[in-house]
Amino acid sequence: MSGSILMRVGLQPDPYLHLADDAAIPASNTDILVSLARWQTDSAALRARQGRVGVRLDNHVDVVPIAADLARADLICLVFPGFADGRAYSQARLLRDRFGYRGQLRATGAAVVRDQIVALHRCGFDAYDLRADQDPVACLAQLDALDLAYQPAQDALESVRRLRRRAAVQLQD
Amino acid sequence: MYRYDAYDQALVDQRVAQFRDQTQRYLAGQLPEEEYRALRLRNGLYLQRFAPMLRIAIPYGLLSSAQLRMLAHIARTYDKGYGHFTTRQNMQFNWPELARVPDILADLATVEMHAIQTSGNCIRNITSDPLAGVARDELVDPRPYCELTRQWASFHPEFNWLPRKFKIAFSAAQSDRAAIRVHDIGVQIVRNAAGELGYEVYVGGGLGRTPIIGVKTADFVPEADLLSYLEAVLRVYNLLGRRDNIYKARIKILVKETGPEKFIEMVEQEWARIRNGELKLAGDEIQRMRAHFTVPEYASLPEEDAGYRAHLEQDSAFASWTRRNLHAHRQSGYAVVFVSLKANGVAPGDVTDAQMDALAELADRYCFGELRATHDQNLVLADVAQGDLYPLWQALDALGLATPNIGLLTDLICCPGLDFCSLANAGSIGVAQDIFDRFENLDHQHDIGPIKLKMSGCMNGCGHHTVGHIGVLGVDKKGEEWYQVTLGGSAENDASLGDRTGPSFARDAIADAVQTIVEVYLELRQNEDETFLHAYRRVGMAPFKTRLYPVKAAA
Numbered sequence: 001m002s003g004s005i006l007m008r009v010g011l012q013p014d015p016y017l018h019l020a021d022d023a024a025i026p027a028s029n030t031d032i033l034v035s036l037a038r039w040q041t042d043s044a045a046l047r048a049r050q051g052r053v054g055v056r057l058d059n060h061v062d063v064v065p066i067a068a069d070l071a072r073a074d075l076i077c078l079v080f081p082g083f084a085d086g087r088a089y090s091q092a093r094l095l096r097d098r099f100g101y102r103g104q105l106r107a108t109g110a111a112v113v114r115d116q117i118v119a120l121h122r123c124g125f126d127a128y129d130l131r132a133d134q135d136p137v138a139c140l141a142q143l144d145a146l147d148l149a150y151q152p153a154q155d156a157l158e159s160v161r162r163l164r165r166r167a168a169v170q171l172q173d
Numbered sequence: 174m175y176r177y178d179a180y181d182q183a184l185v186d187q188r189v190a191q192f193r194d195q196t197q198r199y200l201a202g203q204l205p206e207e208e209y210r211a212l213r214l215r216n217g218l219y220l221q222r223f224a225p226m227l228r229i230a231i232p233y234g235l236l237s238s239a240q241l242r243m244l245a246h247i248a249r250t251y252d253k254g255y256g257h258f259t260t261r262q263n264m265q266f267n268w269p270e271l272a273r274v275p276d277i278l279a280d281l282a283t284v285e286m287h288a289i290q291t292s293g294n295c296i297r298n299i300t301s302d303p304l305a306g307v308a309r310d311e312l313v314d315p316r317p318y319c320e321l322t323r324q325w326a327s328f329h330p331e332f333n334w335l336p337r338k339f340k341i342a343f344s345a346a347q348s349d350r351a352a353i354r355v356h357d358i359g360v361q362i363v364r365n366a367a368g369e370l371g372y373e374v375y376v377g378g379g380l381g382r383t384p385i386i387g388v389k390t391a392d393f394v395p396e397a398d399l400l401s402y403l404e405a406v407l408r409v410y411n412l413l414g415r416r417d418n419i420y421k422a423r424i425k426i427l428v429k430e431t432g433p434e435k436f437i438e439m440v441e442q443e444w445a446r447i448r449n450g451e452l453k454l455a456g457d458e459i460q461r462m463r464a465h466f467t468v469p470e471y472a473s474l475p476e477e478d479a480g481y482r483a484h485l486e487q488d489s490a491f492a493s494w495t496r497r498n499l500h501a502h503r504q505s506g507y508a509v510v511f512v513s514l515k516a517n518g519v520a521p522g523d524v525t526d527a528q529m530d531a532l533a534e535l536a537d538r539y540c541f542g543e544l545r546a547t548h549d550q551n552l553v554l555a556d557v558a559q560g561d562l563y564p565l566w567q568a569l570d571a572l573g574l575a576t577p578n579i580g581l582l583t584d585l586i587c588c589p590g591l592d593f594c595s596l597a598n599a600g601s602i603g604v605a606q607d608i609f610d611r612f613e614n615l616d617h618q619h620d621i622g623p624i625k626l627k628m629s630g631c632m633n634g635c636g637h638h639t640v641g642h643i644g645v646l647g648v649d650k651k652g653e654e655w656y657q658v659t660l661g662g663s664a665e666n667d668a669s670l671g672d673r674t675g676p677s678f679a680r681d682a683i684a685d686a687v688q689t690i691v692e693v694y695l696e697l698r699q700n701e702d703e704t705f706l707h708a709y710r711r712v713g714m715a716p717f718k719t720r721l722y723p724v725k726a727a728a
Binding site: 062083084085086087089090091093094097098111113115118119120122123145148149150151152153159160161162163164165168 | 178180181183184187195207208211212294324325327328329330331332333334335408411412416446447450451452455457458461
């Protein structure tokens with residue numbers, strides 16, 4: 001176990017063991033999070049287990065050619081190496097929108113903070129490995145306050161364009 | 174013009190509250206400096222050489238008189254009594270106090286304005302033709318498309334942390350007044366053979382260190398697919414744009430290094446997948462947006478007003494102003510008026526609070542309460558009846574805003590330069606002043622004819638020097654200010670990048686160099702109709718070089 005993960009319902013214990021590339025694969029019923037390299041090289045051994053398996057992708061990985069394989073993961077963890085490096089936002093949208101990935105999408109790294117959590121949520125993340133200095137209550141409050149956005153994205157929020165369209169139709173009726 | 178509905182207002186108000194909270198956390202030491210920097214940039218706030226600089230968005234350059242009055246209020250209350258119109262149709266204030274910036278943003282929100290995404294590595298203010306809606310050579314009004322794009326780009330959750338800043342411009346006219354080929358994305362609104370509206374798209378143009386003309390990535394994107402096409406381009410860029418080197422991070426480098434064909438293929442793959450989704454513009458959606466940009470209630474006027482004709486004959490100063498500072502209007506009896514912000518002794522683009530208040534009053538009286546900012550750092554009153562031109566000119570003249578120099582040498586554009594900007598290598602405002610002094614004689618300027626002089630204080634190129642007919646770039650040589658000169662650039666339909674003349678010029682020699690260039694042109698032009706740009710394209714660099722560097726030519 002590596003600590004806590006913020007989910008929409010609040011802070012939860014992280015059930016996944018973060019496995020180093022040179023560590024032995026643990027007992028069959030432990031949930032583990034592995035690197036993409038490990039995911040690919042130990043594919044058979046990982047699949048033979050009962051525990052859930054998650055995979056961590058660096059933010060320069062092209063998800064398109066490996067998307068079918070990633071669909072089997074119980075968790076995909078995307079990385080924000082710097083506060084201002086937004087590549088994983090697009091990786092998330094591709095995974096959710098283009099490939100219909102439905103497992104847990106977790107954000108980790110320097111950008112997983114209250115000032116970016118709304119954007120993370122809107123792009124399809126549903127689990128946040130908050131940076132150590134972050135207050136989970138303040139982060140959740142940001143999500144609670146979200147009620148309006150111009151763009152259609154991966155969350156259930158109706159875009160302002162859609163709200164206006166509906167209002168226009170109602171006017172006509 | 175576009176008016177906010179409750180949704181727009183709520184989003185802008187939320188942003189003000191968010192930024193107030195971020196600023197308070199920063200001042201309380203709870204938000205790291207570097208993170209606050211990134212967040213404040215997305216609200217237009219730079220920390221500059223002497224004080225913060227706040228850049229306020231003027232979407233596609235369009236301003237109401239109430240908004241201009243608010244800018245005057247901000248200049249007076251929070252700054253030193255003036256503001257600066259930029260080359261991206263925005264306004265900058267150079268002396269606000271950090272702790273009061275949230276109050277400025279709150280004031281702006283009361284008139285449907287903000288500073289969102291006016292800096293930082295995100296999608297910036299959308300720019301367009303300052304003559305939108307009144308130009309005779311226009312296919313349709315581009316502003317509804319700009320506003321649809323502005324809303325799509327505002328707070329976009331995926332594209333707020335791009336490799337680098339991202340600028341989008343629209344044109345819908347035959348004559349490109351929005352410099353679309355030197356933008357990250359340039360959109361030309363077109364009609365296809367079947368009579369349908371759509372977009373010709375250019376990607377990867379830009380100025381700065383690596384000036385380059387954009388590549389055409391689509392001949393015709395259907396009208397309803399605007400947002401999905403933009404989203405596809407941005408997604409490819411966000412994933413693949415370089416982040417290892419700030420100077421190679423713009424989309425122009427990605428297009429160049431990937432190769433246009435491969436780049437276009439990636440965009441089209443992504444676009445094909447999303448174009449029929451939620452981003453598709455429904456027909457009535459475009460219609461509803463168009464309804465915000467209605468034609469003003471023009472009076473039915475004759476082609477020529479008798480009083481106007483009389484004033485032209487009686488007042489040669491007025492006549493001279495009308496020849497330079499008016500542009501043809503599509504409506505009979507109306508004219509487009511350019512308000513020159515290039516008066517002697519004033520930094521290009523600067524206006525005082527009193528001038529702004531007075532201009533707002535003039536806009537109310539003579540121009541349906543609207544103004545536009547141009548990327549040449551002037552203002553436009555777009556809908557003035559001919560019969561009102563004379564009193565309007567008198568009022569502008571009294572305000573120092575009627576210099577009859579639009580399109581001429583002293584209608585030069587320049588960045589704030591070393592006087593304000595922490596990036597600059599050299600001053601530009603002082604050089605502008607030298608050139609103004611040298612060419613102040615308007616008859617001489619009229620004789621020289623249309624010429625675009627553009628100056629930047631460093632190679633980031635905010636003054637667009639690479640697309641100036643004459644471009645001047647400030648460089649640092651062992652702590653001294655020197656200036657490189659280019660000739661033959663253009664940002665219009667015939668877009669091209671200027672060619673370097675040769676070694677740079679010292680601060681005390683740069684105005685001489687510009688004068689020499691003008692003299693050579695006057696000597697070799699075939700007739701008065703051959704503009705500087707045409708003459709340069711005909712004769713090339715050689716005759717200019719010979720005169721600019723006489724010693725080397727003799728050696």
